[in-house]
Amino acid sequence: MLSGRKKRDLSLLSRGLKYRLKISFYLIFLLPFLISVYLLSNYVFPRAGLPGELFVSLSISMIIAIIGFFLIKEVFDRVLTIALEARLIAAGDISRKVEIERSDEVGDLGEALNQLTQRIRSNMDELKSYGRKTTQINMEIQKRVLALSSLLQISSLVSEGAELKDILDMAVDKAGLLAESEAAYLFLKDKESDSFLIKFAVGHGGDNLLGMKINASDAVFGSLLTRGDIFVADADHKKAADSFSQRFRFRNTLAVAVPLRNEITAVLGIVNSKEDFTYEDDDAELLDIFGRQISIAIENDFLLHKAEKLEIRDALTGLFNENYINGRLDEEIKRAILCQRPCSFVVFDIDDFARFRREFGAISAEISLKKVAGVIHDVISEIDRSGRTADNEFSVIMPEKNKRQSKEIADVIRGKVEEMFSAEPEPGRRLTISAGVSENPLDGITARELIERARSSVNLAKAQGKNKVV
Structure with missing residues (x-):
């Protein structure tokens, strides 16, 4: 085998x-x-x-x-x-x-x-x-590019000197695009109560957040307001998420402090209501950058207003500005009361100036404002103080003059303005002014009272046919 x-x-x-x-x-x-x-x-x-x-x-x-x-x-x-x-x-x-x-x-x-x-x-x-x-990396790149684009838009508004409200509106709106957010909010500090109120909120459900208040002893945001810590409420921070959702009706939030001169002046946050959601470190980093932009905008606005208060001249006409006139009028009233002397205040307003601007443009309007300012400056005395206190409103402080004397000077100014513009070939360009006069103490003993009375007299002069002194 x-x-x-x-x-x-x-x-x-x-x-x-x-x-x-x-x-x-x-x-x-x-x-x-x-x-x-x-x-x-x-x-x-x-x-x-x-x-x-x-x-x-x-x-x-x-x-x-x-x-x-x-x-x-x-x-x-x-x-x-x-x-x-x-x-x-x-x-x-x-x-x-x-x-x-x-x-x-x-x-x-x-x-x-x-x-x-x-x-x-x-x-x-x-x-x-x-x-x-690669897809994840591309998404991260797109997220950062979007954030950078938003930051550039905010920076552009800041550099253009836009209103703080417009800047904050945009900053909160752009922050709402981060981390799958449903809404975004901004707390601003109320100096009188030392608490923080939500003044800006965008996105789905954002209206429900407006007006909500927190303070340093707040159980949810306390550590953020006292130490500046980033506040996170999500699936990895369930206790914070539970506390936050009970008050704010959203499940998750990421919030950063906005400091100004070593003091927390605002809180920027984003929210959503997704289950088992967690925020990444990149989300906190990007939101913090938005917070810094808001801090720059707030500080820029603070410095701008401070500079405006220090500035005493109107850039267009060269006359004093409203802040200076108001402060100087207070001083002159106090001096007049102490010395038992008269002090008058005159307000001039260009008639139909809004129509004039619409028909002939901004450049013609500015030239006319300069001409009127020149007439006022040439007529008043050395001790008088003239200023541009509104768009087409001029004011003059006249120490040592009573209402009758001030009306006479105001009428001279009115006549010279009428004569100057009467040579214009187009009737629409022939401007006139109306004036109102108030005197201390007959019409008031404070700057506000004299200003209000003079403006009321201007309105009366316009109602009586314009080109008058009342």
């Missing part, structure tokens, strides 16, 4: 593809050919007829040829199977796997194809991972 090793040696299954193809070739072509030659030479040609041995021999030859055919077919079927799998994989179906039937050249080819497919799958998984990371 043959041993297992010898059986394997004799078996075609354990042989290589080249060996099996050679055997198949012999079985199909060579052996049948030799047998046919032998039979023809020994049986057909020497004698006539077809003996039974010849029939049997031919049958055996046919069987051998058929066996060889199926051996070759089996080899080519496996090769075709691998070729089909390769085409499917090349078409994009990398989930396929070649079944290895036996270890030979075809099996090695299938194994190599499987390894190649596995490597492609691994590479594809890596590419997908890199794609996700």
Whole structure:
């Protein structure tokens, strides 16, 4: 009986593809050919007829040829199977796997194809991972670009000297674009009560936040107001999130302090109501940058108003400005009361000046304002003080003059203005002024009282037909 090793040696299954193809070739072509030659030479040609041995021999030859055919077919079927799998994989179906039937050249080819497919799958998984990371990086870049663009817009408003309200409106609105926020808010410090009120709120539900108040002893924002810590309420800070949501109707918030001269003057925050939401460090960093911009805007506004208070001259006309006139009038009233002397106050207002500006433009309006200011300055005395106290309003403090004397001077100014503009060829350019006069103590004992009375008299002069002194 043959041993297992010898059986394997004799078996075609354990042989290589080249060996099996050679055997198949012999079985199909060579052996049948030799047998046919032998039979023809020994049986057909020497004698006539077809003996039974010849029939049997031919049958055996046919069987051998058929066996060889199926051996070759089996080899080519496996090769075709691998070729089909390769085409499917090349078409994009990398989930396929070649079944290895036996270890030979075809099996090695299938194994190599499987390894190649596995490597492609691994590479594809890596590419997908890199794609996700790239998408995340792109989102972070877009977020920072958006934040930078918003900061540039805010900086532009600050540099243009826009109103603080407009700047804060934009800053809060742009902050609301961070971290999937639903709304954004800004607390401003109320100096009288030393508490913080939400003065600006944008976004969905932002109106519900307006007017809400916090202070340094607040259970939610206390550490932020006292130490300037960043306040976070989200899934990682559930206790803070619970406390915040009970009062403010939002689940999550991120808030930063806005300092001004080592004192917290505002609090900027963003909110949303998403479940299991957490803020990233980048969100806090970007919000803090917005907070710094707000701090710059508030400080710039503070310095601007301080400079305006220090400035005493009107930039257009060269006369004194409103702050100076109001302060000087207070001083003159006190001196007049102390010395028992009169002090008058005169207000001039250009008639129909709004219409004039609309019809002839801002440049013509400014030229006219300068002309009127020049007439006033030339007529009054050295001890009098004239100023531009509104767009088309001028005022004159007249110490040592009673109401009658002041009215006479005011009427001279009115006449000179009328005469100056009467030479204009277009009727619409012929400006006039109306004036109102008040005197201390007859019409008041404070600057506010004299100013209000003089302005009321101006309104009366306009009601009586304009170009009058009342």
